[in-house]
Amino acid sequence: MAEVKPKPKLNKKAVEMAKQEPKVRAKNFSEVALGYNEAEAQEEASRCLQCPKPQCTTGCPVEVPIPGFIKLLREKKYDQAILLIKTKNALPAVCGRVCPQEVQCQSKCVVGKMGEPLSIGRLERFLADWERDNGYALPPKEAPTGKKVAIVGAGPAGLTAAADLVKLGHEITMFEALHVGGGVLSYGIPEFRLPKAIVQNEVSYIQNLGVDLRLGNLVGRIHTIPELMKNGYDAVFIGSGAGLPQFTGCGGENLGGIYSANEFLIRVNLMKAFQFPDYDTPIRIGKHVVVIGGGNVAMDCARSSMRLGAEVCLLYRRSRAELPARHEEVENAEEEGLVCKFLGAPVEFYGDESGWVKSMKCIAMELTEPDAKGRRGVKEVPGSEFTMDVDTVIIAIGQTPNPIIQRTTDGLQSDPRHGTICVNEVGKTSLDGVYAGGDVATGAATVISAMGAGKRAAKAMHEYLMNKK
Amino acid sequence: MTKKELAPKIKMFEVEAPDVAAKSQAGQFLIVINGKEGERIPLTITGYDTAKGTVSFAFHEVGKTTKALGLLNQGESIDNITGPLGNPSEVKNFGKVLCVGGSVMIAPLLLQAKAMKAAGNNVTTILGARTKEFIMMEDEAKRYSDKVYVATDDGSVGYKGLDFLKDLLKKEKFDRCVVMGPVILMKDVSEITKPYGIPTIVTLTPIMIDGMGMCGVCRVTVGGKMLFGCVDGPEFDGHQTDFDQLILRQRTMLPEERLSSILWEMRGGCKCGRS
Numbered sequence: 228m229a230e231v232k233p234k235p236k237l238n239k240k241a242v243e244m245a246k247q248e249p250k251v252r253a254k255n256f257s258e259v260a261l262g263y264n265e266a267e268a269q270e271e272a273s274r275c276l277q278c279p280k281p282q283c284t285t286g287c288p289v290e291v292p293i294p295g296f297i298k299l300l301r302e303k304k305y306d307q308a309i310l311l312i313k314t315k316n317a318l319p320a321v322c323g324r325v326c327p328q329e330v331q332c333q334s335k336c337v338v339g340k341m342g343e344p345l346s347i348g349r350l351e352r353f354l355a356d357w358e359r360d361n362g363y364a365l366p367p368k369e370a371p372t373g374k375k376v377a378i379v380g381a382g383p384a385g386l387t388a389a390a391d392l393v394k395l396g397h398e399i400t401m402f403e404a405l406h407v408g409g410g411v412l413s414y415g416i417p418e419f420r421l422p423k424a425i426v427q428n429e430v431s432y433i434q435n436l437g438v439d440l441r442l443g444n445l446v447g448r449i450h451t452i453p454e455l456m457k458n459g460y461d462a463v464f465i466g467s468g469a470g471l472p473q474f475t476g477c478g479g480e481n482l483g484g485i486y487s488a489n490e491f492l493i494r495v496n497l498m499k500a501f502q503f504p505d506y507d508t509p510i511r512i513g514k515h516v517v518v519i520g521g522g523n524v525a526m527d528c529a530r531s532s533m534r535l536g537a538e539v540c541l542l543y544r545r546s547r548a549e550l551p552a553r554h555e556e557v558e559n560a561e562e563e564g565l566v567c568k569f570l571g572a573p574v575e576f577y578g579d580e581s582g583w584v585k586s587m588k589c590i591a592m593e594l595t596e597p598d599a600k601g602r603r604g605v606k607e608v609p610g611s612e613f614t615m616d617v618d619t620v621i622i623a624i625g626q627t628p629n630p631i632i633q634r635t636t637d638g639l640q641s642d643p644r645h646g647t648i649c650v651n652e653v654g655k656t657s658l659d660g661v662y663a664g665g666d667v668a669t670g671a672a673t674v675i676s677a678m679g680a681g682k683r684a685a686k687a688m689h690e691y692l693m694n695k696k
Numbered sequence: 697m698t699k700k701e702l703a704p705k706i707k708m709f710e711v712e713a714p715d716v717a718a719k720s721q722a723g724q725f726l727i728v729i730n731g732k733e734g735e736r737i738p739l740t741i742t743g744y745d746t747a748k749g750t751v752s753f754a755f756h757e758v759g760k761t762t763k764a765l766g767l768l769n770q771g772e773s774i775d776n777i778t779g780p781l782g783n784p785s786e787v788k789n790f791g792k793v794l795c796v797g798g799s800v801m802i803a804p805l806l807l808q809a810k811a812m813k814a815a816g817n818n819v820t821t822i823l824g825a826r827t828k829e830f831i832m833m834e835d836e837a838k839r840y841s842d843k844v845y846v847a848t849d850d851g852s853v854g855y856k857g858l859d860f861l862k863d864l865l866k867k868e869k870f871d872r873c874v875v876m877g878p879v880i881l882m883k884d885v886s887e888i889t890k891p892y893g894i895p896t897i898v899t900l901t902p903i904m905i906d907g908m909g910m911c912g913v914c915r916v917t918v919g920g921k922m923l924f925g926c927v928d929g930p931e932f933d934g935h936q937t938d939f940d941q942l943i944l945r946q947r948t949m950l951p952e953e954r955l956s957s958i959l960w961e962m963r964g965g966c967k968c969g970r971s
Contacts, residue, residue, distance in 0.1 A: 404906075442776065470910040481915055481941055484948070487913075494911075509952030581947070
C-alpha cells in the first residue's frame with residue numbers, strides 16, 4: 228500500500244490533550260492528563276512527516292521505532308502498533324506518561340522545526356491505553372536457552388531487562404524488596420501522574436511473559452549476590468534504584484513534620500495514606516507546607532500536598548531557569564496553586580513543645596558564574612536570613628543508592644562518594660556476570676534512562692550468557 | 697502460622713517462611729503486612745527454626761494494626777513478611793552479660809540471651825514490666841540465664857522499679873549490657889550503667905515504613921550523628937543515643953493512630969466478620 232503523503236499544509240499546533248481543570252484536579256488524586264481519544268490521536272498522527280531518515284528515534288533511549296508505530300496507528304492497526312512499540316519498550320503506558328519527551332524524541336522531531344513537534348508521548352500513551360482496554364497479545368519468545376538470570380529490583384531498569392531477557396529465552400527470577408512491584412513507579416510517582424493500576428498492569432504483563440516475580444524479597448539480606456551466583460544463576464542484573472534519601476544537615480531536621488520526599492511519597496503513593504483511615508498508614512499535613520528542592524520529585528511532593536489540602540511553597544536555592552523539574556510539571560503545579568520561592572535555602576528548623584516543626588529559618592542565595600559544565604552554583608547572601616512559619620517540611624533534595632547490596636557483595640566496586648555501583652558502558656560491574664543499571668549506577672535520574680540502561684545491560688548479558696560455557 | 701498468648705494482649709506468632717528463617721539472626725527484625733490496606737509493621741525476631749522453616753515474632757496489641765493481627769487464627773496466613781532486616785546483634789564471648797527486657801521485648805531479648813549463653817557468656821537476665829501480668833517467659837529466661845531477676849513498676853512481683861539494678865552493679869561487674877524494651881526503660885538502664893562504663897546496647901524502635909533505608913522516618917541521633925534505625929541499627933550504643941528525641945519522634949502520628957483504632961473498634965473491630 229502506498230504511503231499517504233501528509234497534507235501540504237502542515238498544522239503547526241499539536242492537538243491538545245484534555246486535562247482535568249486545575250481547580251478540580253488540585254483536590255483529587257485522579258489522573259490529571261486524560262489522554263487522546265481516537266479522533267485526536269488520528270489528527271495528531273497525521274502531522275507526522277514519516278521522515279525517511281527519522282531523527283526522533285535517535286532521541287529515544289530505548290530506540291522505539293517511532294515512525295513505524297505512527298504509520299500503523301494512522302492505519303488504525305492499533306494492535307500491531309503497540310506490539311511494534313513493545314519490541315523495544317516493555318512499559319509504554321508508563322513512558323507515554325512520564326518520559327520527558329520534550330528533551331528526547333520530540334526535541335529531534337523535524338515538525339518541531341516548523342512548529343510544535345509531534346506529540347509522540349501522547350500517541351504512545353493512546354496506544355498503550357487502547358491495548359489495556361482491548362487486551363494484549365504476548366510477543367513470541369525464543370526457545371529456552373537453559374540460562375538463569377536473577378534481576379534485583381522490579382523498577383523501570385529491572386522490568387526492562389527482565390522483559391528483554393525473557394523474550395530471548397532465558398529463565399528470569401525478579402526479586403523485589405517491597406510488597407508490590409514497579410519500584411519508583413509504585414512508591415515514588417504519584418497516582419495523579421501515573422495511576423497505580425496502570426503500573427500493576429505493566430508489571431503483570433512482564434509476569435505473563437514468564438518472569439517469576441518474588442515480592443518482599445530483599446537481596447542482600449535473604450540472598451546475597453554471590454549466593455545467587457552460587458545457587459544456579461548464570462548472571463545477575465542489579466536495578467535497585469536510588470532509595471536512600473538525602474537530608475539537609477540543618478539543625479532541627481529530626482523534628483516531627485519534617486519528611487524526606489521518600490517518606491512522604493511512600494506514605495501517600497505506596498501505602499495510600501491519602502485514603503487513610505481506609506488504609507492504615509497515616510500522613511499528617513498541616514496548612515503550610517514547604518517543599519525544599521526543585522526536581523520532579525519536589526513537584527510530586529508539592530502537588531500531592533496540595534491535594535491533601537495544604538498551601539504549598541517550594542523553596543529552591545537556584546532560580547526558575549535552573550529548575551531541574553520538567554517544565555510541564557512546574558506549569559501544572561503552578562496552575563494548581565504552587566507558590567515558588569527561588570534563591571532561598573533552609574538554615575534551621577524550630578519546633579513546638581511536642582517536637583513538631585513550627586517555623587524555619589532560611590537564607591537568600593545568589594547565583595555564581597557557571598562552572599565548566601555550565602551549571603551555575605549558589606552562595607549565601609550574608610545577613611539575608613528570614614523566617615517562615617510552617618506545619619510541614621518535605622525535603623526533596625535527592626536520593627542516593629541504597630547501600631545494602633554494596634555492603635553485602637565482596638568485590639563489587641562502587642563509587643565511595645556517591646554510593647553508585649561502578650559499571651562500564653553496557654552495565655557490566657567489576658564482578659563477572661553481574662550487571663547493574665538505572666539509578667543504582669547513575670544516581671537519581673529518569674525512568675526512561677533507567678529503562679535504557681536495563682536494555683543495554685540485557686543485550687550485553689545475552690551475549691555473555693550465550694558465550695558462557 | 698501458630699499462635700501463642702504470652703501475656704494479656706501480647707501474642708507470639710510462629711510463621712512458615714523458610715527463606716527468611718534460613719537467614720534470621722538475633723537482633724534482626726521483620727516487616728509484617730496484614731491485609732491489602734495494611735501498614736508495614738516492624739517487629740523484632742523472637743526466634744527462628746531453620747529445620748522447620750519458621751520464624752517468630754511477638755507483638756503487643758495496642759493499635760488497630762496489632763489488634764487486627766492478633767485476630768488472625770491459627771493456620772491462617774499473613775499477606776507479607778519481609779526480612780530479616782537490620783543488622784544482627786554482636787554475639788561473642790564478652791564474659792559477663794546483663795540482659796534487660798521490658799514487656800513485649802522480653803521475647804526477642806531472650807533470643808539474644810540464648811545466643812549470648814551459647815557463645816559462652818555468663819548471662820544475668822532482668823525481666824521488667826509495668827505489672828505482674830506482663831512478666832512473661834520466665835521459664836525460658838531461666839533456661840538461658842545463670843541468674844534471673846524480675847522487676848515491675850508497681851512492685852506487684854519482684855523488685856519495685858530499677859533501684860535494685862543500681863545495687864546490683866555496685867556488687868557485680870558486667871562486661872556488656874543489652875536492653876530491649878520501652879524507650880524509657882532503655883534510657884533508664886543506659887543512665888544506670890553509664891557510670892560503670894558497661895558497654896550498653898539498646899534496640900531502638902522508631903517508626904518505620906519500608907524498613908530498608910528508603911524513607912528515613914526511623915532516623916535517630918546517636919553520638920550526635922543522624923543514623924537510620926533500619927539499616928544502621930536497630931542496635932545502638934545506649935550511652936550515645938538521644939532517647940528524648942526518639943520518644944518525641946515515636947509520638948508524631950499518635951492522633952492518627954488513635955483515630956484509626958477508634959474507627960476500627962466502632963466498625964466492630966473487624967471488617968471481615970471474623971469473631
